[in-house]
Amino acid sequence: MLTHIPNVLTNEQLSACRRALDRAAWIDGRATAGYQSSRVKDNQQLREGDPTARELGDMILAALTRLPLFIAAALPLKVVPPLFNRYRDGQTYGNHVDGAVQPVAGTSDRVRSDLSATVFLSAPEDYDGGELVVEDSYGAHRIKLPAGDMILYPGGSLHRVEPVTRGVRLASFFWIQSMVREDGQRRLLFDLDTAIQQLAQAVPDHGAVPLVTSVYHNLLRRWAEA
Ligand code: NI
Numbered sequence: 001m002l003t004h005i006p007n008v009l010t011n012e013q014l015s016a017c018r019r020a021l022d023r024a025a026w027i028d029g030r031a032t033a034g035y036q037s038s039r040v041k042d043n044q045q046l047r048e049g050d051p052t053a054r055e056l057g058d059m060i061l062a063a064l065t066r067l068p069l070f071i072a073a074a075l076p077l078k079v080v081p082p083l084f085n086r087y088r089d090g091q092t093y094g095n096h097v098d099g100a101v102q103p104v105a106g107t108s109d110r111v112r113s114d115l116s117a118t119v120f121l122s123a124p125e126d127y128d129g130g131e132l133v134v135e136d137s138y139g140a141h142r143i144k145l146p147a148g149d150m151i152l153y154p155g156g157s158l159h160r161v162e163p164v165t166r167g168v169r170l171a172s173f174f175w176i177q178s179m180v181r182e183d184g185q186r187r188l189l190f191d192l193d194t195a196i197q198q199l200a201q202a203v204p205d206h207g208a209v210p211l212v213t214s215v216y217h218n219l220l221r222r223w224a225e226a
Contacts, residue, residue: 001187002134002141002153003073008063008119009148017056017121021170024052026086029093040094043161044086048105057082060119060172072193073152075179075186077226078111080104082119082174087130092163095135098155102175113155113175114183120145120171127167134159152176154183179224189223192216 009017026044033041046053060082064070080102087093102111118132124144132143132151135158142162143151153159155175180186193216200209 001073001183001190002136002143002151003069003190004143004145005067005069005073005150005152006146007148008060008067008070008150009121011148013059013063014121014147017059018170020052020056021046021084021086021121024084025050029085032083034099037093037096040092040096040160042091043093044091046084048081048083053084054081056084056172057174060174070150070152073186073190074115074176075189075220075224076176077179078109078177080111080113080175082172084121084170084172087161087164087169088127088167090163090165092129093161095158095160097158098175100155111175112177112181114178114181114186115152115176116155116157116159116173117150117152117176118143118171118173119150120147122168122170123147127169128165129162130164130169131162132159133162156183179226180220181225182223185219185223189216189220192219 024046027047029041029043029045030038032045061079081104098113098116100113102113104111124146130144134141134143134153145151178186180189196209196212196216199206
């Protein structure tokens with residue numbers, strides 16, 4: 001399941017992000033790539049634990065807690081502190097799969113990457129190329145979102161970032177371990193949750209609302225690790 005979550009960051013937050021990232025200490029993105037992905041990766045990143053990354057990452061994590069769509073779609077258990085990358089001058093990241101288990105820098109904690117997230121920080125008209133292409137059983141999805149929007153996609157999918165041939169593409173990326181490991185189960189819960197919200201809004205006193213709500217929670221109880 002791919003989920004587009006609009007307006008994660010406000011315009012003011014985006015301006016603050018871009019100003020801070022302009023002055024930040026970028027390093028070669030291959031520093032955090034495994035053997036296979038280092039062969040296709042050509043971008044820049046902020047070091048894990050970089051003070052700018054930590055400050056902006058905390059801002060994104062705080063924003064996520066206020067987004068019901070994120071909570072409903074991801075059912076988050078643990079989130080890796082957000083990282084930041086930059087592509088320009090033809091930089092690209094070829095087809096790869098993210099590591100299944102992501103260490104959390106500076107701790108002994110690890111996060112299983114059930115979901116990958118990208119928050120677009122540059123306006124799409126400010127660069128050419130740079131689409132995130134995610135492949136799933138329905139084919140390839142080309143994703144280029146407004147600044148401040150986020151895409152959630154299954155952590156196990158093959159994906160790439162197309163070459164940026166004009167301008168600069170800034171983004172934040174991170175991984176989420178969900179309470180519900182299986183993408184298909186998470187999808188069922190998300191659809192059921194959406195239907196319950198619609199029903200409760202259209203017919204608030206309908207006698208079926210408590211029953212379908214109990215089905216949601218009993219499925220979550222059956223599938224969740226918490
Ligand atoms: Ni990736």
